[in-house]
Amino acid sequence: MTQSVNRATVSRHLTDWLANRLPAPSYVRITTVALLVALIATTPGIFTPRSLITLLNSAALVGCVAIGMTFITVSGNILSFALGATVGLCAITCAALSGFGAVASVLGALAVGILFNLLQGALVGFLKANSLIVTIAAATLAGGLAEVATGGQAVYADPGSLDALKAPILSIPMAGVVLLLAALLAHVALKHTLFGQQVIMLGSNARAAAAAGIRTGAVTMAAYALAGGFASLTGVLAASRYGAGLFEYGTGYDYSAIAGVLVGGTSIVGGEGSIWATLLGVFVIAILSTVLLLRGFSTQMQLLATGALVLAAVLSQGRWHRS
Amino acid sequence: MASIMIGARSLRNGTTRAFIILFVMLLGLLVCGMLGLISIGPATGFSILQNFATLGPVALGLGLTMLVREFDISISGMFGLGGCIAVLVGALYPALGIVAAVMFGLIAGAAQGGLMMWLRLGSVPVTLGGLLTFNGIANVLTGSESLRFTNNKIVSLINEPLLGFLSLRSLAAVLVFAVATLIIGWTRLGRDMIALGSSRQAAVSAGVSETPIIVGVFATSGALSALAGAMLSYSLSAASPSGLSDVAVPAVAGVILGGASLLGGAGRPAGTAAGVLILCVLATGLTALGVSSAIRDFITGGILLAVAISDGPDLGRRIYELKAIRRRIGGGAGSLRPLEQSVARTTKQL
Numbered sequence: 285m286t287q288s289v290n291r292a293t294v295s296r297h298l299t300d301w302l303a304n305r306l307p308a309p310s311y312v313r314i315t316t317v318a319l320l321v322a323l324i325a326t327t328p329g330i331f332t333p334r335s336l337i338t339l340l341n342s343a344a345l346v347g348c349v350a351i352g353m354t355f356i357t358v359s360g361n362i363l364s365f366a367l368g369a370t371v372g373l374c375a376i377t378c379a380a381l382s383g384f385g386a387v388a389s390v391l392g393a394l395a396v397g398i399l400f401n402l403l404q405g406a407l408v409g410f411l412k413a414n415s416l417i418v419t420i421a422a423a424t425l426a427g428g429l430a431e432v433a434t435g436g437q438a439v440y441a442d443p444g445s446l447d448a449l450k451a452p453i454l455s456i457p458m459a460g461v462v463l464l465l466a467a468l469l470a471h472v473a474l475k476h477t478l479f480g481q482q483v484i485m486l487g488s489n490a491r492a493a494a495a496a497g498i499r500t501g502a503v504t505m506a507a508y509a510l511a512g513g514f515a516s517l518t519g520v521l522a523a524s525r526y527g528a529g530l531f532e533y534g535t536g537y538d539y540s541a542i543a544g545v546l547v548g549g550t551s552i553v554g555g556e557g558s559i560w561a562t563l564l565g566v567f568v569i570a571i572l573s574t575v576l577l578l579r580g581f582s583t584q585m586q587l588l589a590t591g592a593l594v595l596a597a598v599l600s601q602g603r604w605h606r607s
Numbered sequence: 608m609a610s611i612m613i614g615a616r617s618l619r620n621g622t623t624r625a626f627i628i629l630f631v632m633l634l635g636l637l638v639c640g641m642l643g644l645i646s647i648g649p650a651t652g653f654s655i656l657q658n659f660a661t662l663g664p665v666a667l668g669l670g671l672t673m674l675v676r677e678f679d680i681s682i683s684g685m686f687g688l689g690g691c692i693a694v695l696v697g698a699l700y701p702a703l704g705i706v707a708a709v710m711f712g713l714i715a716g717a718a719q720g721g722l723m724m725w726l727r728l729g730s731v732p733v734t735l736g737g738l739l740t741f742n743g744i745a746n747v748l749t750g751s752e753s754l755r756f757t758n759n760k761i762v763s764l765i766n767e768p769l770l771g772f773l774s775l776r777s778l779a780a781v782l783v784f785a786v787a788t789l790i791i792g793w794t795r796l797g798r799d800m801i802a803l804g805s806s807r808q809a810a811v812s813a814g815v816s817e818t819p820i821i822v823g824v825f826a827t828s829g830a831l832s833a834l835a836g837a838m839l840s841y842s843l844s845a846a847s848p849s850g851l852s853d854v855a856v857p858a859v860a861g862v863i864l865g866g867a868s869l870l871g872g873a874g875r876p877a878g879t880a881a882g883v884l885i886l887c888v889l890a891t892g893l894t895a896l897g898v899s900s901a902i903r904d905f906i907t908g909g910i911l912l913a914v915a916i917s918d919g920p921d922l923g924r925r926i927y928e929l930k931a932i933r934r935r936i937g938g939g940a941g942s943l944r945p946l947e948q949s950v951a952r953t954t955k956q957l
Contacts, residue, residue: 362731407912411919416678417863420856421911428904542735552732584751588743595736602726 316596320568327575335574337457341525343570344459345518347563349537350544351470352514354562358474359507360487360554361408361415363542367515369423370397372534374519376430379529382441386448389441390520397516398509400426405508409501423538430531439529449524459521463563466514471559473510483507488555543590544569547597569593621866622878628864629881632888645895649771656777657842658887663780663880664835665854666861667787668828670879673862674791675824676804676871677730681719682832682858684741685712687850689833690840691745694756697841701761708837709830715741716829720822730825745848756844765841776838783831787876800824805872860911861886868918885910 324330349367356364374393381392404422407413453461474480482503486493494500515537522533548565550557569590576586640647665682672679689708697704719737723730756762765775773781791797802810803820811817835854840846865882867874886907893903916922 407916407919410921410925411916412921413915413919414863414869416869417859417911417915420859421908421915424856424904424908424911428901428908431899431901431904539735539739543739546732546735552729582747582750584743584746587746588740591736591739591741591743594739595733598728598732598736599722599726601732602722602728 316568316600320571323575324571327578329578330574335578339570339574340460340463341457342573343566344457344463345521346537346540346544346570347463347566348466348517348521349515349541350562350566351466351559352511353538353541353545354470354550354557354559355474355483355507355511355514356415357542357545357550357552358487358554358557359483359504360490361504361507362552362554363416363538363545364401364404364419364508364511365416365538366401366404366419366422366426367511367541368534368537369426369531370400370512370515370534371519371522371537372430372531373397373400373426374516375523375533376434376439376529376531378446378520378523379439379441379527382445382523386446389446389523390449393516393520393523394513397512397519399512401512401515402505402509405505406501408508409504427531434529434531441523441527441529443527446524446527449520459525462517462521466517467559467563470510470514474557474559479503479506484555487553540569543594547594549597549601551601565597621868621873622875622881623866625865625878625881625885629885629888632885632892636888636892639892639896645892649768651891651895652772653768653774655884655887655891656772656780657774658890659880659883660774660777660780660842661835661839661852662854662857662861662887663883664783664831666858666865666879666883667784667876668831669858670862670865670867670874670876671787671800671824672730672828673867673869674804674871674874675800675821676807676869677723677821677824678869679716679719679734679825679828680731681716681734681737681741682828683850683853683855684738684745685715685829685832686836686854687846687848688741688745688748689836690846690851691749691754691836691848692833693837694754694840694846695748697756697758697761697837701758701841705834705837705841708833712829712831712833713826714829717822717826719829720825723825724818724821734825742848749846749848751848754846756840756846759844761841762844765838776842779834779838783834784876784880791876796820801872803871857883857886857907860907863911863914863918 329335349371352367353363356362374397377396378389378393381389400422404418407418408415450458452458474483482493482498485496485498486500486503486507490500493503518537519529519534523529526533544566545557545562546552546565547568548558548561548563550561550565572589572593573586576589581589636645636647636651639645640651645651665686669679669682689712692711693704693708695704696707715737719730719733722728723733768774769778791800799810799815800820802813802815803817807817832854836850839851843851845851861883862874862879863882864885865874865878865880867879889906890903893906
């Protein structure tokens with residue numbers, strides 16, 4: 285008798301525990317994941333080391349930008365159009381500094397990425413300037429700057445100087461290791477620090493946050509700087525992969541990063557979101573592309589499928605969810 | 608002094624500001640012409656208006672969505688897709704190509720607006736999904752290849768100068784702006800749109816029917832982007848799934864320069880036209896001067912940034928704070944203001 289009661293209590297606790305941890309009603313999400321699992325299971329050749337490494341590499345490049353984008357989205361500033369430009373600028377910096385060694389390249393790229401976005405964050409945070417316009421303007425200015433600095437040509441790194449940045453660790457590609465470390469760091473920053481809580485509060489209600497004594501300007505600026513730091517990791521990874529830096533390496537990352545954030549289920553209006561959800565979103569898109577590739581679909585179909593997936597993810601957050 | 612104050616205040620009004628900047632730009636162009644740096648003639652006007660025909664309708668659609676406090680990100684996707692549809696259909700029936708593109712834009716735009724209203728979703732995420740989907744459709748339709756449009760009769764017809772500075776294409780762009788100006792300025796529908804953008808709740812309480820207007824605005828935006836893409840494809844006798852011209856950044860720039868705000872209710876078609884014309888005059892002038900694309904980027908980005916900063920709601924407060932800090936540093940501790948002095952005295956007495 286007691287045992288059955290205990291069992292009932294345990295199972296109720298378990299359901300509560302699960303209910304608290306799983307994102308709110310998510311039949312659509314569960315269906316999506318189930319469909320995806322079925323697709324993966326029936327696709328031959330996806331579990332070969334080669335496809336897994338390709339998958340990880342492509343997910344890692346988008347992933348670092350998407351992690352950065354999460355901070356901007358959660359802080360209530362929708363999205364930045366300048367993170368792709370950040371990737372381009374940082375790839376150029378990394379390649380240009382390669383003569384001073386890998387450490388100097390990485391630090392230089394990080395500094396450029398952080399400073400570039402910190403300045404935008406200052407305008408958005410302290411002047412309440414429109415975030416979309418500021419980031420579009422910044423991306424345009426960065427494009428001009430890169431054109432002047434490089435003459436539109438690729439900047440080649442010293443041969444071999446950046447090899448340390450693409451050597452696998454324990455047979456895991458460096459990009460995957462960087463992504464994992466970045467995600468851990470970002471998760472701690474967002475969920476386990478005062479700063480992270482302030483970013484979330486700022487995004488959910490900026491006026492209340494200001495009334496509660498949060499220095500909204502400084503927090504916004506820091507969120508942008510952090511986003512720039514994560515995006516510059518992608519710049520470094522791209523530069524070390526191609527052995528060169530080119531502004532166009534950053535093209536398209538704004539949209540694929542925000543796609544990952546949205547597919548992961550982070551709300552575009554800010555105030556909620558998680559790094560793991562973003563990572564899930566990025567991987568869902570990457571897996572879908574790989575599956576379609578392995579099943580012989582064209583690149584065009586992959587583009588269409590990604591678009592439809594993002595649209596479906598957005599629509600699944602609509603009103604039918606709450607009612 | 609008073610005239611400067613009035614000038615400063617009217618700069619706050621976006622439409623007036625756009626026309627002032629446009630006037631200065633045209634003056635600059637004229638001065639360059641008189642100094643002999645560039646040659647000015649009907650061809651200059653023609654070139655400016657050809658640019659305007661590409662950018663104008665796209666910016667107008669975006670401006671209308673911003674007027675009702677929404678934002679259509681999908682414009683550049685629809686612009687590229689419109690060109691592809693027009694060339695694919697137009698290979699057989701040229702007139703039908705443009706109609707097909709516009710119809711598709713209308714329906715897809717309405718679908719986006721309908722989904723937003725039905726599911727109570729924001730326009731940014733829905734149109735982001737729309738952008739990626741339209742881009743995917745364009746790639747599937749064309750096999751990710753550029754298409755050629757081989758009907759030379761149509762190409763020369765659409766590019767042929769009318770009255771020296773117009774073309775069929777720019778005439779169409781001017782016409783859509785004229786229609787939009789009439790609707791926004793002189794009809795109940797226009798008033799309703801401005802009301803919706805200024806305060807959604809108040810407008811709905813006052814009896815404005817929200818759903819048809821939002822759906823209609825997004826349908827219009829889709830149709831206008833598709834129209835611009837289709838006309839550009841006919842004019843350049845080619846189409847590409849990524850669009851023949853990068854319209855997203857300049858369209859946003861034009862709309863913002865024209866006085867629109869993400870807060871809604873602001874910006875009129877006339878302002879958007881002026882904002883786009885500023886960019887077109889700038890582009891034509893700089894190209895004629897032989898300035899590199901990097902410098903053009905700097906100037907476009909700089910103007911956008913300046914507008915974003917001067918529109919920042921907290922700009923005044925920050926300037927005031929800076930002044931206060933400077934006063935305190937400059938005056939030193941001895942020159943406390945009267946109120947602070949009396950507070951200091953009271954504290955001492957206590």
